Amino acid sequence: MAINYSEKIPNNVDLAHDRTLQRALEHWQPHFLQWWHEMGPTDFEKADVYLRTATSVDAKGWASYGAVKMPDYRWGIFLADAVENRQIGFGDHMGEPVWQQVPGEHRSTLRRLIVTQGDTEPASVEQQRLLGHSCPSLYDLRNLFQVNVEEGRHLWAMVYLLHAYFGRDGREEAEELLARHSGDSDKPRILTTFNEPISDWLSLYCFTYFTDRDGKYQLKSLAESAFDPLSRTCRFMLTEEAHHMFVGETGIGRVVKRTLEVMKELGTDDPARIRAHGAVDLPLLQKYINFWCSSSLDLFGSEISSNAAASFANGLKGRPDETQYQDHVLRDAKLELDTPEGVQQVPMLNAINEVMRESYLKDCETGLRRWNRAIERAGHDFRLTLPSSRFRRSIGSWVGLPVDPSGKLLPKDEYERRLYEWVPSPEDRAFVKSLMQKVVEPGKMAAWVAPPDRGINNLPVDYEYVHLA
Ligand SMILES: [Fe+2]
Ligand SMILES: [Fe+2]
Numbered sequence: 345m346a347i348n349y350s351e352k353i354p355n356n357v358d359l360a361h362d363r364t365l366q367r368a369l370e371h372w373q374p375h376f377l378q379w380w381h382e383m384g385p386t387d388f389e390k391a392d393v394y395l396r397t398a399t400s401v402d403a404k405g406w407a408s409y410g411a412v413k414m415p416d417y418r419w420g421i422f423l424a425d426a427v428e429n430r431q432i433g434f435g436d437h438m439g440e441p442v443w444q445q446v447p448g449e450h451r452s453t454l455r456r457l458i459v460t461q462g463d464t465e466p467a468s469v470e471q472q473r474l475l476g477h478s479c480p481s482l483y484d485l486r487n488l489f490q491v492n493v494e495e496g497r498h499l500w501a502m503v504y505l506l507h508a509y510f511g512r513d514g515r516e517e518a519e520e521l522l523a524r525h526s527g528d529s530d531k532p533r534i535l536t537t538f539n540e541p542i543s544d545w546l547s548l549y550c551f552t553y554f555t556d557r558d559g560k561y562q563l564k565s566l567a568e569s570a571f572d573p574l575s576r577t578c579r580f581m582l583t584e585e586a587h588h589m590f591v592g593e594t595g596i597g598r599v600v601k602r603t604l605e606v607m608k609e610l611g612t613d614d615p616a617r618i619r620a621h622g623a624v625d626l627p628l629l630q631k632y633i634n635f636w637c638s639s640s641l642d643l644f645g646s647e648i649s650s651n652a653a654a655s656f657a658n659g660l661k662g663r664p665d666e667t668q669y670q671d672h673v674l675r676d677a678k679l680e681l682d683t684p685e686g687v688q689q690v691p692m693l694n695a696i697n698e699v700m701r702e703s704y705l706k707d708c709e710t711g712l713r714r715w716n717r718a719i720e721r722a723g724h725d726f727r728l729t730l731p732s733s734r735f736r737r738s739i740g741s742w743v744g745l746p747v748d749p750s751g752k753l754l755p756k757d758e759y760e761r762r763l764y765e766w767v768p769s770p771e772d773r774a775f776v777k778s779l780m781q782k783v784v785e786p787g788k789m790a791a792w793v794a795p796p797d798r799g800i801n802n803l804p805v806d807y808e809y810v811h812l813a
Contacts (some may be wrong), residue, residue, distance in 0.1 A: 347400055347422060354420030356401060357504070368507050369421075372518055376499070379522045380415060380477075383470045385492055387477070389415050390813035393489045394800060398497075401580050405547040409801045417493045421504045424614050432570040434672040435659040442572040446509050453651075454571055454660055455510050459517050460534055461562060462502030462526065465495045466556070467512035467538035470526035472548060478780035479531060480545055480790035481594060486800065486809035487591045489628050491552065494584045501577045510574065510750065536738065537639045544776045545707040545793075546599065546624060550636035553592025560585050560641045561664050561704045568662025593711045594796060599624050601713045604722040613724060619775060624724050626719070628772055634730060635767045637708065638736040644701040646740040647681055652696040663696065664703055682734075683741045684753070705730060736767070 347356045349663060359366045364641035381389070392411040399408045401424050430442045446454055469492045479485035489621055506514035524531045527539045537558075542551055563585060567578040606623040607613055615625035645652065655661040656674070663669060671677055679699070692699070708730055716727050732751030734742040746759030749766050768776070779792045787806025789795045799805045 392811040423576040465498040467533040549595030554640040556588035564664035569657035598794040645697040647698040
């Protein structure tokens with residue numbers, strides 16, 4: 345169904361034919377705009393930003409591009425087209441028709457899944473709200489704002505489900521999604537990673553690479569859901585999410601490229617000299633990767649989880665790309681799990697979080713391979729790596745254990761003494777912060793990052809992607 349832009353809330357769910365729902369969402373809309381005004385990107389409300397907006401949900405032409413002031417962005421409700429005769433693809437109800445309404449017995453679990461996903465969307469906008477002031481280029485500034493408005497739209501996606509399918513409870517949850525704030529000591533966001541401040545662009549690139557990729561995996565598993573409206577919403581969100589990971593992958597790639605140029609120019613790999621030249625040395629980049637990758641791994645939850653088992657068995661949440669697996673019921677399947685007490689055989693059903701974490705880590709490797717090829721081509725031995733999934737766990741069987749990024753258990757005092765060899769120290773963060781000088785001349789880049797290979801939507805790199813008021 346085409347997207348209707350003539351209504352107050354753009355949508356492709358025929359909102360005009362459900363007056364009650366339409367009124368409820370039109371009541372929430374000004375609260376959302378007020379939240380954007382208070383918690384969205386600071387001081388850029390008057391800027392014209394070259395943004396893409398969804399025009400239809402099919403693969404061909406879903407986007408139009410044009411200069412928009414962010415508060416005027418047309419946030420709305422876009423679901424991927426329904427799959428005819430879709431059946432439940434996993435769990436105990438496999439093969440039965442999918443649900444168009446929420447079954448009473450799964451109401452609170454589904455609501456929790458939707459609220460937890462929904463909470464991350466505005467959280468990331470809040471985390472990134474000051475970054476515009478230190479952008480390395482107009483191109484990057486535009487990409488940040490594109491990510492921000494789309495996370496705002498992802499909030500709309502989840503709020504629509506809460507309003508349309510969860511009655512009064514759902515409406516209350518929708519208000520709460522605007523009341524919690526990232527890093528707020530009284531009302532923090534639900535998940536820890538979404539309360540970490542993102543105060544520099546190296547962190548933003550890592551966040552969009554690692555944390556938005558967690559988002560991709562969560563959305564993929566919810567896209568398998570037997571609750572069809574959730575599946576359709578998530579399928580369309582995934583097409584938007586791809587751009588966020590593009591920002592991360594190309595962002596880190598451009599940092600690597602620039603660093604290699606500086607290393608060549610100076611004829612050294614000495615971090616102190618590279619830093620003195622205003623670039624990010626590769627060991628420092630590795631620390632940022634260790635930090636954001638390990639933090640994002642926690643988002644998958646405990647290796648062993650009866651909640652995850654129940655959500656899978658009941659058809660609420662599948663595995664990412666469920667069709668790639670042979671066994672969709674997992675009644676007898678086992679997984680070998682690596683725990684501090686040794687390898688244990690556990691029911692696969694209880695280890696769904698771990699299955700997801702492993703496929704996520706495989707996906708994370710693709711960017712590393714690309715960056716390492718560039719390093720290798722430049723003739724250096726250094727290789728970027730992903731930290732072991734035992735490193736810096738705040739959840740699960742490795743929680744709080746003194747493990748180094750290679751996965752080796754260390755004496756606690758050695759771990760504590762050496763931690764800043766592996767994650768950014770306060771000095772490292774201060775150095776990165778010192779690099780963050782705002783560059784807003786079209787086509788110009790900050791000295792620590794190379795220009796992108798190409799611009800947005802076939803425009804040149806030096807196009808004025810943001811016209812500052
Ligand atoms: Fe999102
Ligand atoms: Fe995202």
